[in-house]
Amino acid sequence: xxxxxxxxxxxxxxxxxxxxxxxxxxxxxxxxxxxxxxxxxxxxxxxxxxxxxxxxxxxxxxxxxxxxxxxxxxxxxxxxxxxxxxxxxxxxxxxxxxxxxxxxxxxxxxxxxxxxxxxxxxxxxxxxxxxxxxxxxxxxxxxxxxxxxxxxxxxxxxxxxxxxxxxxxxxxxxxxxxxxxxxxxxxxxxxxxxxxxxxxxxxxxxxxxx
Amino acid sequence: xxxxxxxxxxxxxxxxxxxxxxxxxxxxxxxxxxxxxxxxxxxxxxxxxxxxxxxxxxxxxxxxxxxxxxxxxxxxxxxxxxxxxxxxxxxxxxxxxxxxxxxxxxxxxxxxxxxxxxxxxxxxxxxxxxxxxxxxxxxxxxxxxxxxxxxxxxxxxxxxxxxxxxxxxx
Numbered sequence: 569x570x571x572x573x574x575x576x577x578x579x580x581x582x583x584x585x586x587x588x589x590x591x592x593x594x595x596x597x598x599x600x601x602x603x604x605x606x607x608x609x610x611x612x613x614x615x616x617x618x619x620x621x622x623x624x625x626x627x628x629x630x631x632x633x634x635x636x637x638x639x640x641x642x643x644x645x646x647x648x649x650x651x652x653x654x655x656x657x658x659x660x661x662x663x664x665x666x667x668x669x670x671x672x673x674x675x676x677x678x679x680x681x682x683x684x685x686x687x688x689x690x691x692x693x694x695x696x697x698x699x700x701x702x703x704x705x706x707x708x709x710x711x712x713x714x715x716x717x718x719x720x721x722x723x724x725x726x727x728x729x730x731x732x733x734x735x736x737x738x739x740x741x742x743x744x745x746x747x748x749x750x751x752x753x754x755x756x757x758x759x760x761x762x763x764x765x766x767x768x769x770x771x772x773x774x775x776x777x778x
Numbered sequence: 779x780x781x782x783x784x785x786x787x788x789x790x791x792x793x794x795x796x797x798x799x800x801x802x803x804x805x806x807x808x809x810x811x812x813x814x815x816x817x818x819x820x821x822x823x824x825x826x827x828x829x830x831x832x833x834x835x836x837x838x839x840x841x842x843x844x845x846x847x848x849x850x851x852x853x854x855x856x857x858x859x860x861x862x863x864x865x866x867x868x869x870x871x872x873x874x875x876x877x878x879x880x881x882x883x884x885x886x887x888x889x890x891x892x893x894x895x896x897x898x899x900x901x902x903x904x905x906x907x908x909x910x911x912x913x914x915x916x917x918x919x920x921x922x923x924x925x926x927x928x929x930x931x932x933x934x935x936x937x938x939x940x941x942x943x944x945x946x947x948x
Contacts, residue, residue: 673866673867673884673885674817674818674882674884674885675816675817675818675884675885675886676816676817676818677816677818679816744892745845745892746845746847746890746891746892746893747891747892747893748879748891748893
């Protein structure tokens with residue numbers, strides 16, 4: 569009876585004072601509500617049947633977001649690779665500059681490494697940028713003002729401008745080998761290189777902050 | 779230079795390995811200069827035989843015609859020095875009728891310029907202690923110092939051995 573009623577204390581008191589049929593009758597009346605509420609489910613918002621068009625639209629959104637996720641994961645990986653290659657290009661570029669114009673012996677030993685790093689940096693940066701631009705937009709874009717993504721985008725625009733400038737300037741500097749104005753071009757190339765690197769690092773670092 | 783950068787791109791991204799004097803993209807690797815050439819390459823040899831405008835010129839291979847030097851050479855401490863014993867940090871001043879250019883020898887002793895100095899009137903080679911001067915007039919395109927200044931001395935020239943300046947200290 570205690571198990572059926574779920575109220576052991578009351579049942580214990582009643583079982584001493586009532587005869588058996590009365591106790592059973594009490595048990596029946598107590599058990600009756602529980603048999604009526606076996607299904608606890610309820611509809612907070614009643615479901616409406618979706619039209620075929622709405623279902624197709626929902627599936628299209630899911631597909632585009634899966635594509636977006638995949639592209640942005642590659643974008644992230646290539647972005648990290650770009651930072652690594654850019655740091656390499658900056659280090660070898662500074663070494664190359666010091667070797668040639670900073671009292672070094674003009675051995676040219678860092679040129680090939682600088683070329684490899686800057687080529688890789690340009691290639692990964694361009695690919696990462698294309699992936700980001702190609703990624704489908706999210707279904708809703710809440711206006712959050714200037715957030716980390718906004719700073720990331722602006723920093724990358726600066727970095728992109730810097731990289732394009734560096735490409736042109738780097739080729740121009742190298743082509744002036746043996747000319748007296750090469751030092752001026754190289755200094756400009758070096759300064760813009762650091763600015764570009766700073767923009768790139770800013771754009772990546774800011775993403776670590778919510 | 780664009781070709782150079784394209785080659786680097788190919789070499790880097792397409793995992794090129796140099797085999798049999800060619801990259802897998804077909805770029806010929808010069809046996810003297812390698813894929814690119816460096817400022818310290820082939821000291822003591824005639825620079826302008828490759829760093830000249832085109833192969834139609836007498837004595838010009840045209841191998842480095844994208845980087846034409848007007849004056850180039852290697853400086854040593856001794857006129858009979860071995861080719862690899864070039865000296866770094868020596869100042870080379872070339873006075874021409876179109877201008878004067880000052881160069882500093884690199885780690886291999888090489889110096890070079892692409893600036894037009896016109897007909898060379900004098901060349902000064904100096905370190906902090908000694909100063910050597912050549913007053914022989916040389917008309918362009920004969921800025922190939924090592925073409926005459928060689929060891930053993932070139933028979934047809936008046937140059938006695940390599941371009942040199944005595945060593946500063948013991």
